[in-house]
Amino acid sequence: MSMSLTLPAPAKINRMLHITGKRPDGYHNLQTLFQFLKYGDDLTFFCRDDNQLTLSPAVEGVEQEQNLIIRAARLLQQVETSAPHARPAERRGADIHLIKRIPMGGGLGGGSSDAATTLLGLNRLWQLALSLDQLAALGVTLGADVPVFVHGFAAWGEGIGEKLTPAPLDTPLFCVVHPGVSVVTADVFRSPELTRYSPVISMEHALRRGRNDCEPIVRQHSPAIAAALDWLSQFGDARLTGTGSCIILGLTDEQEGRNILLRVSEEHTDWQVFLTESSNISPLHATLNEQPGMTG
Ligand SMILES: C[C@](O)(CO)[C@H](O)COP(=O)(O)OP(=O)(O)OC[C@H]1O[C@@H](n2ccc(N)nc2=O)[C@H](O)[C@@H]1O
């Protein structure tokens, strides 16, 4: 019997991001408000009866075995479970098809989201019956952003972003600008001038005001991102998401959004820009909950 499952891998945004310390292992402690966008990649998983994994089309610049989708699938191939209907390891194979929309190195968590969708998708197809906590624990070994995508609720994130508390965020329409350049997350965290010791605050405080501590460094290193931040700021409280390069602006009015799209198409043809709704429930979880999801 062949089975398949198509699932979204949404983008995330950081509504604010404070860096509160450096850990002995080199990672940084954060305080951040995570929210999902109704915009992202799509993955389709076709079950195989052997233990081969394929991914198509290949993601440009990422070796197949380094792709977070394949790395996530390999973690599940190795998992031992006593679930009654679990596929045995030698039959845990899949052909995976990816529609990539999330710009890479954009601070929208695309790689991490692809990994989380793979964990949830193959957990279901291979009937491994792992809990979300177990999947998040596996996922955090792939990236700090994977747990929020696994749990699927908008969250106040602490630790390296894996300690999650539901956050009651407003859900405006967002304008997202990709200024045509990407940022390597590790470079930002490595930077000597980075603000790494912001005071620890409460979620309530963060919901009222907050900033992105990465912004000054990213501005310094990338004139293109600085220019896009300045340009979008004329319309409101524009902010970097993650370590950049994308800039987000919450809108109260869709017409304003259309006006921004028009202006970008006239004045900044090297940028990518889109409007999207935000959501406090991941579109991945919405899809998994609303349909049994399997065909075959
Ligand atoms: C900045 C955020 O986008 C906020 O959502 C994320 O925390 C980044 O998450 P990510 O892309 O999944 O990051 P990872 O792949 O885990 O880490 C990339 C590199 O960034 C640095 N890094 C990342 C997260 C963190 N809390 N502290 C760090 O110092 C580390 O040098 C790490 O080697």
Ligand SMILES: Nc1ncnc2c1ncn2[C@@H]1O[C@H](COP(=O)(O)OP(=O)(O)OP(=O)(O)O)[C@@H](O)[C@H]1O
């Ligand atoms: N499936 C994947 N999709 C995108 N990038 C991937 C994938 N697998 C591995 N990568 C690698 O991960 C890097 C970061 O990609 P990603 O799209 O997650 O960046 P990002 O949005 O800046 O992430 P973050 O906000 O988590 O820092 C890429 O440059 C690429 O080398």
